[in-house]
Amino acid sequence: MSDMRDMFVETASRLFRDYCTPDLLRAAAAGSFQTQLWDAMVEAGLTKAAVAEDAGGSGAELADALALLVPAGANAVPAPLAETLIAGFLLGEAGVVVPDAPLTIAIPRPGETLRAVRKGDGWLITGAVARVPYARFASGGVTVIAETAEGPLLAQVALADCKIAEAANLAHEPRDDVAFNEAPAQAAKLTTRQAADVYAMAAAARSAQMAGALQTVLQLSVQYALERSQFGKPLGKFQAIQHNLATLAGQAAAATAAADAAIAHAEHGAGSIAIASAKARAGEAASIACNIAHQVHGAIGFTAEHALHFSTQRLWSWRDEFGNDAFWELKLGDQAVAAGADGLWAMLTAAA
Amino acid sequence: MEALSFAPPPVSEEAERVRAEVRAFLKTELANRPPFKKADSWNGADPAFSRKMGAKGWIAMTWPKQYGGHERSALERYVVLEEMLAAGAPVAAHWIADRQSGPLILKAGTEEQKQSILPRIAAGDCYFCIGMSEPDTGSDLASVRTKAVKADGGWVVNGTKVWTTGAHIAHYMILLCRTAEPTANRHEGLTQMLVDLKATDGVQINPIYDLAGQHHFNEVVFRDAFIPDSAVLGKPGDGWKQVTSELALERSGPERFLSSFTLLVELVRALGPDPSPAAKIAIGRLVAHIYTLRRLSRSVAGMLQRGDDPAIQAALVKDLGALVEQEIPEIARQLIAAEPDTKSTSDFVAVLAHTVLNAPSFSLRGGTREILRGMIARGLGLR
Numbered sequence: 027m028s029d030m031r032d033m034f035v036e037t038a039s040r041l042f043r044d045y046c047t048p049d050l051l052r053a054a055a056a057g058s059f060q061t062q063l064w065d066a067m068v069e070a071g072l073t074k075a076a077v078a079e080d081a082g083g084s085g086a087e088l089a090d091a092l093a094l095l096v097p098a099g100a101n102a103v104p105a106p107l108a109e110t111l112i113a114g115f116l117l118g119e120a121g122v123v124v125p126d127a128p129l130t131i132a133i134p135r136p137g138e139t140l141r142a143v144r145k146g147d148g149w150l151i152t153g154a155v156a157r158v159p160y161a162r163f164a165s166g167g168v169t170v171i172a173e174t175a176e177g178p179l180l181a182q183v184a185l186a187d188c189k190i191a192e193a194a195n196l197a198h199e200p201r202d203d204v205a206f207n208e209a210p211a212q213a214a215k216l217t218t219r220q221a222a223d224v225y226a227m228a229a230a231a232r233s234a235q236m237a238g239a240l241q242t243v244l245q246l247s248v249q250y251a252l253e254r255s256q257f258g259k260p261l262g263k264f265q266a267i268q269h270n271l272a273t274l275a276g277q278a279a280a281a282t283a284a285a286d287a288a289i290a291h292a293e294h295g296a297g298s299i300a301i302a303s304a305k306a307r308a309g310e311a312a313s314i315a316c317n318i319a320h321q322v323h324g325a326i327g328f329t330a331e332h333a334l335h336f337s338t339q340r341l342w343s344w345r346d347e348f349g350n351d352a353f354w355e356l357k358l359g360d361q362a363v364a365a366g367a368d369g370l371w372a373m374l375t376a377a378a
Numbered sequence: 379m380e381a382l383s384f385a386p387p388p389v390s391e392e393a394e395r396v397r398a399e400v401r402a403f404l405k406t407e408l409a410n411r412p413p414f415k416k417a418d419s420w421n422g423a424d425p426a427f428s429r430k431m432g433a434k435g436w437i438a439m440t441w442p443k444q445y446g447g448h449e450r451s452a453l454e455r456y457v458v459l460e461e462m463l464a465a466g467a468p469v470a471a472h473w474i475a476d477r478q479s480g481p482l483i484l485k486a487g488t489e490e491q492k493q494s495i496l497p498r499i500a501a502g503d504c505y506f507c508i509g510m511s512e513p514d515t516g517s518d519l520a521s522v523r524t525k526a527v528k529a530d531g532g533w534v535v536n537g538t539k540v541w542t543t544g545a546h547i548a549h550y551m552i553l554l555c556r557t558a559e560p561t562a563n564r565h566e567g568l569t570q571m572l573v574d575l576k577a578t579d580g581v582q583i584n585p586i587y588d589l590a591g592q593h594h595f596n597e598v599v600f601r602d603a604f605i606p607d608s609a610v611l612g613k614p615g616d617g618w619k620q621v622t623s624e625l626a627l628e629r630s631g632p633e634r635f636l637s638s639f640t641l642l643v644e645l646v647r648a649l650g651p652d653p654s655p656a657a658k659i660a661i662g663r664l665v666a667h668i669y670t671l672r673r674l675s676r677s678v679a680g681m682l683q684r685g686d687d688p689a690i691q692a693a694l695v696k697d698l699g700a701l702v703e704q705e706i707p708e709i710a711r712q713l714i715a716a717e718p719d720t721k722s723t724s725d726f727v728a729v730l731a732h733t734v735l736n737a738p739s740f741s742l743r744g745g746t747r748e749i750l751r752g753m754i755a756r757g758l759g760l761r
């Protein structure tokens with residue numbers, strides 16, 4: 027862990043905590059973009075954390091930048107920070123000017139295609155990607171990886187050139203369907219990064235957000251168990267509740283450790299055991315943790331008014347974004363089978 | 379909640395070098411060990427193997443050289459342990475001595491105790507057992523009744539210990555007993571003693587067979603056994619403090635999530651090159667779990683290396699680890715239809731049978747699931 031990361035994470039945590047009040051989260055859920063929050067993040071150098079300094083960024087390693095997503099997840103930051111960090115990293119790496127405005131990434135999943143063909147000096151993009159995070163607010167453009175006859179192409183498409191059909195996840199975060207119909211690339215560069223590699227990078231990002239959200243779910247549940255009394259004593263004094271919260275703590279710790287590994291391996295691509303493990307493990311942890319947290323909170327936690335759902339609705343959504351548990355487990359299973367019985371342990375230790 | 383944070387495990391190049399050496403050694407050493415035996419993991423005792431490990435310098439790795447140790451890092455030691463377990467090496471003979479008894483003697487022992495015992499442990503020649511549990515004392519360890527009464531030059535001990543793993547092969551037991559009547563503070567008046575099992579009159583070791591028909595643990599009966607003052611470990615009355623730090627060591631290692639690893643290996647072998655997607659997903663899920671547990675567990679090793687006290691983190695890893703260890707046989711039996719049989723000529727079926735029979739112990743030994751969760755809850759500030 028670098029000093030850079032510590033400093034960044036600390037600044038970010040404070041900023042997220044200050045801004046992401048229940049009122050702001052509710053306003054975001056109602057559909058408005060949180061400009062003040064965004065501007066504060068820009069001001070603090072968070073949005074371009076993984077962009078080189080001479081390109082106007084903060085010059086952090088990608089892993090250090092993605093570490094911001096743990097506190098971002100913990101505070102339910104209602105903005106495309108993960109997507110902007112990744113897009114910024116990819117564009118910066120390709121020598122493309124990175125806008126200050128919100129960005130998003132449209133990465134085709136298995137079954138979706140995005141193709142690019144040359145037109146004059148530039149490229150035209152055609153295809154569709156479903157449920158692109160915050161697409162409607164990506165005024166800095168949509169970053170895509172498209173297939174071409176010459177290999178994968180990293181391209182930046184202006185929002186005005188995309189056709190957007192609005193939709194949202196369970197936490198009311200925008201997840202829009204984006205169609206490209208010979209959309210001109212604002213900037214483009216052939217890359218060695220396949221769509222699947224960027225998909226994995228985004229999965230690492232979601233794991234980090236999930237780790238943060240799980241920490242909040244744990245913290246809210248412990249706090250509630252200490253504050254709420256029944257039968258003449260705080261709930262937290264009942265052993266059944268203590269053991270459930272211990273289980274929840276174990277899930278949060280596992281997801282956090284796995285996410286730590288994933289962000290350290292974020293550039294390792296679709297075959298990364300760390301990323302696959304983290305996204306799958308976080309998904310499982312989310313299911314167990316949300317279940318316990320809501321049980322401990324009783325009816326109040328089931329209300330729109332209580333803050334618990336800011337975290338649990340995100341966890342219920344994020345576990346299925348950028349590959350659900352089974353998607354990543356299948357990849358791990360494929361690798362285990364390829365390694366074979368006698369290569370399994372070596373595979374596990376090599377991935378550390 | 380600070381108590382539950384896990385720093386990323388430190389990277390150690392030396393440790394990776396050790397890994398290569400250990401793998402090369404085990405490749406020849408275990409070439410003919412059948413999977414059913416490998417599944418015994420840290421329950422498999424083989425003094426000859428322990429002596430070879432001693433000769434390699436893989437016991438007492440972190441202890442000072444003056445006591446036969448090798449002054450290597452906790453991370454290097456961790457690599458040796460996990461490689462041994464993953465390969466199914468028979469490490470049980472020296473395991474307890476290396477893991478907890480030796481470190482305890484190093485911390486609390488007299489110079490004479492250190493010099494006479496530690497080098498023999500390091501050589502793979504001297505084995506220990508844990509004398510904590512009694513017929514009426516399990517999770518509530520402070521309730522031990524085995525009693526030592528002061529006599530001229532020593533103590534006279536009466537009482538019974540149970541579930542004493544390896545007492546029948548061990549040279550010493552570290553006995554937890556009462557040396558003073560219980561007061562309002564039950565943690566006072568407890569003392570640990572080094573019992574020389576080969577040379578103490580009045581100590582009887584009776585086998586207890588486990589449900590798999592194996593003889594691992596024992597009942598150890600003390601009848602007016604005389605323990606000299608020189609065998610008291612630490613100060614009389616310090617037993618509780620010592621035993622809790624010993625338990626932290628007992629819970630912190632990779633044996634707490636790798637007990638069923640041989641079954642996973644045989645499962646992957648039995649599934650062959652082209653399992654169904656459902657089978658691959660199930661295997662992949664276990665890979666994700668073990669990858670994550672390993673990271674948590676190495677983080678604990680890092681804390682030990684820094685001299686922190688990771689008691690609660692270790693409890694958490696052990697709780698998570700036992701869940702996965704116990705899930706592996708359940709998953710295996712759903713993926714491959716087979717009736718478990720310890721005598722089967724199929725490696726998978728025999729290992730499955732062995733693991734099914736041993737799985738209940740994974741969340742009992744070394745502190746039950748409920749006790750661990752109580753510790754975690756304390757770490758969360760709930761108790």
Ligand SMILES: Cc1cc2nc3c(=O)[nH]c(=O)nc-3n(C[C@H](O)[C@H](O)[C@H](O)COP(=O)(O)OP(=O)(O)OC[C@H]3O[C@@H](n4cnc5c(N)ncnc54)[C@H](O)[C@@H]3O)c2cc1C
Binds near residue numbers: 518542743
């Ligand atoms: C394979 C194996 C090897 C062992 N080796 C050794 C050894 O070498 N030396 C040694 O000293 N001991 C050894 N033990 C004993 C082990 O430490 C004990 O089994 C353990 O501490 C639990 O004690 P118990 O079995 O008496 O169960 P009990 O303490 O009677 O517990 C029975 C059940 O009640 C639960 N329970 C108890 N108290 C509470 C509570 N306050 N709240 C909620 N639930 C509770 C327990 O979790 C458990 O589920 C071994 C055990 C096994 C299985």
